[in-house]
Structures are given as C-alpha cells and as structure tokens.
Amino acid sequence: MNTHPTRPIARLGEERPYRKGYRLAPDLRAEIAAAHRTRPLLTMSCAALDVVVAVSVSVACGWLLAAVSVWVALPLVVLGCLVVARQLRALENLTHEASHYNWARHQRRWNDALGWLLAGLPTGGRLSDYRESHLRHHGRFGTSQDPDRRRYAELDLEGMRRSSAGAFAASVLGRAVRYQIGWLREVRSDLSVTTAALLWSVVVVAVPTGLFAGPFAAVLAEGFWIVSAFVVLPVLRLVAEADEHIYSDCDTVFEATISNIGLVQRLLVHPHADGYHTVHHLWPGIPHHALRRTHLVLMSRDPEYARRIRIRRGVLDTPRAAGATPTR
Numbered sequence: 001m002n003t004h005p006t007r008p009i010a011r012l013g014e015e016r017p018y019r020k021g022y023r024l025a026p027d028l029r030a031e032i033a034a035a036h037r038t039r040p041l042l043t044m045s046c047a048a049l050d051v052v053v054a055v056s057v058s059v060a061c062g063w064l065l066a067a068v069s070v071w072v073a074l075p076l077v078v079l080g081c082l083v084v085a086r087q088l089r090a091l092e093n094l095t096h097e098a099s100h101y102n103w104a105r106h107q108r109r110w111n112d113a114l115g116w117l118l119a120g121l122p123t124g125g126r127l128s129d130y131r132e133s134h135l136r137h138h139g140r141f142g143t144s145q146d147p148d149r150r151r152y153a154e155l156d157l158e159g160m161r162r163s164s165a166g167a168f169a170a171s172v173l174g175r176a177v178r179y180q181i182g183w184l185r186e187v188r189s190d191l192s193v194t195t196a197a198l199l200w201s202v203v204v205v206a207v208p209t210g211l212f213a214g215p216f217a218a219v220l221a222e223g224f225w226i227v228s229a230f231v232v233l234p235v236l237r238l239v240a241e242a243d244e245h246i247y248s249d250c251d252t253v254f255e256a257t258i259s260n261i262g263l264v265q266r267l268l269v270h271p272h273a274d275g276y277h278t279v280h281h282l283w284p285g286i287p288h289h290a291l292r293r294t295h296l297v298l299m300s301r302d303p304e305y306a307r308r309i310r311i312r313r314g315v316l317d318t319p320r321a322a323g324a325t326p327t328r
Contacts, residue, residue: 018142021252022282025302032283035290040104040114042289046272047094047118051204054087054122058205058228062221063213077224082268084225085232090271092237093288094119097272099131102287123229124197133186138284141253147186149247155179157242162316172238179241180234201225240269243312244277246319255310257281259295262313269315278309 024032061080064073094103098115101108116127137148144150152158155175161167205225210218243260250256260266260275269275273291279298280286286294298305312319 015143018253021254035294036285038105043103050087050090054084058225059209061224062209062217065220066217081228084228088233089236091119091123093272093274095125179238258319260312
C-alpha cells in the first residue's frame with residue numbers, strides 16, 4: 001500500500017505537466033518507430049472476438065437461468081458475469097486505442113467509425129468525448145487538468161489497501177459508486193449514449209436468446225448483460241485505473257506510471273496489453289499488439305529502462321523498480 005500523502009494540486013498558473021523522465025537509447029529508435037505501425041484487421045478481429053465471447057456467454061447464461069434452478073445456475077452465472085465484464089473491459093481498452101488513432105492511423109475516419117461501432121457502442125462510450133478527456137491525461141499529466149489525477153485525489157486511489165484480498169475488496173467497493181459517477185461525468189456520458197448501448201444489447205443479446213430459448217430467457221439474458229455492464233465492469237475499470245499511476249512520490253511520467261504485467265492483470269484487469277502502461281505513456285502511438293513486444297525489447301536491450309521501470313506483478317503487490325528487491 002502506498003503511504004505517501006497525495007500532493008496538493010497546484011494552482012493553474014503554477015502548473016507544469018510532469019516531464020517524461022526517460023530518454024531512448026539511439027540504437028533503439030528504429031525499432032520504436034517500427035512499433036508504431038497499426039494493423040487494422042488484427043484490431044478489428046480482436047474487437048469482434050471480444051463481442052462474440054461476451055454475447056455468447058450472455059445468451060448461454062440467460063438460457064441456463066431459464067432452464068435450471070437458479071441455485072444450480074448461480075455459480076456459473078457469477079463466473080459468466082466476470083467473463084462478460086472482462087470482455088467489455090477489453091472493448092473499452094480498444095476504444096482507448098481508437099482515441100490514439102491506433103486502429104488505423106492513416107485512415108482516421110475509418111479509425112473512428114470502426115472504433116465506435118465495434119468497441120464504443122457496446123460499452124456505451126462516445127469516442128470523441130473520451131478522446132478529449134484522455135488526451136488531457138497525456139498532455140497535462142499530473143496537473144489539475146489531468147482527469148485521472150483528479151480522480152486519484154478525490155477517491156484517494158493511492159490509499160487503497162492492498163495488505164490482503166479482503167482489505168483490497170473493501171477499498172474497491174467503498175469507492176465504486178463515486179468512481180462510476182465521476183467517470184460518467186468526465187466522459188460526458190448521457191441518456192442518449194446509454195440508450196444506444198442498451199438498444200445494441202437488446203438486438204445482439206435479448207433477441208437471439210428469445211429466438212433460441214424463448215422470451216423469459218431473453219429477459220434474463222438482457223438482465224445478465226446489464227448487471228455485467230453496469231455493475232461488474234465499473235469495478236474492473238476502477239481496479240485497472242488505480243493500478244496505473246502513483247503521482248505522490250515522483251515528478252516524471254516514467255516514475256509515476258506503473259506496468260501491471262502479472263498473469264491475473266494481463267488476463268482479467270488489463271486485456272489487450274493495457275498493463276504495459278509505461279510503454280504506452282512514453283509512446284502513445286504504439287498500438288496494443290506491439291506494447292508487450294516493445295516492453296520486452298527495452299527490458300533486454302536498455303539497462304536504464306530495465307532498472308527504473310516500476311512493475312506490479314500481482315494485484316496486491318507494491319509496485320517496485322524492476323531492479324529492486326521484491327517486496328509485498
């Protein structure tokens with residue numbers, strides 16, 4: 001658990017964004033430049049697979065709840081909620097990719113159209129508003145104009161207790177409602193956005209379930225989707241966001257950014273390589289499919305990066321410099 005008090009945010013006239021705090025070795029410049037190449041078909045396929053898995057699990061859980069006793073179905077349904085929320089979190093990360101034009105950098109209209117249709121619409125996100133908010137996070141990092149820094153201060157995200165699974169769960173749940181309200185306000189989500197996402201879910205979840213298993217199963221499948229999207233997903237997003245930075249004990253982007261690369265983080269909390277967050281903040285134009293490879297190249301060929309990068313390998317871990325002795 002971080003014990004440093006959060007620094008007060010300076011008045012606007014005094015503020016300067018955190019400096020990067022890292023300089024790339026000249027012999028790696030060509031590889032970093034090459035890593036910026038986008039692969040639209042791969043990213044579209046990732047989004048389509050995320051949607052197919054989420055919809056399939058929702059249809060199956062709707063049928064299961066209608067076909068058997070709720071007590072028999074409950075363990076599988078709880079697991080199914082987590083799977084669907086994880087897939088929606090993956091789609092949110094691909095919306096994040098679209099905000100940086102990492103779907104198709106040289107076809108920006110296609111980037112935005114595909115990013116919204118395949119990732120933003122299912123998760124209730126308006127790409128233009130998310131982009132405006134997120135680019136402030138990068139451009140004004142660490143200042144009062146950084147929306148992530150504001151949420152860290154308002155919710156004391158650095159103070160979340162990681163001494164045990166129970167303490168961490170209590171810290172997350174105690175902040176979840178306030179976090180979701182602040183998130184919706186920041187990305188300017190409104191009734192039209194929510195309505196579009198709900199209509200999308202009715203078309204792709206409730207209607208197929210109704211055709212396959214009847215109207216009662218369709219209602220249950222839609223309710224299952226709503227719980228996954230509006231209850232479980234925000235919790236996963238909160239955990240992910242609280243993992244990413246520590247603002248209070250440093251003044252550079254490199255030192256304030258945490259890479260969360262443990263197995264649980266990569267599979268559940270930070271899908272599509274979102275956990276390789278240090279690389280992302282150094283070069284936001286490197287797309288998701290090249291982040292892990294870039295991190296590994298830097299770890300093997302840049303001793304300064306390998307020594308200084310702050311890594312968390314478990315959800316409850318205290319982040320540490322890669323060259324430091326492991327601690328919990």
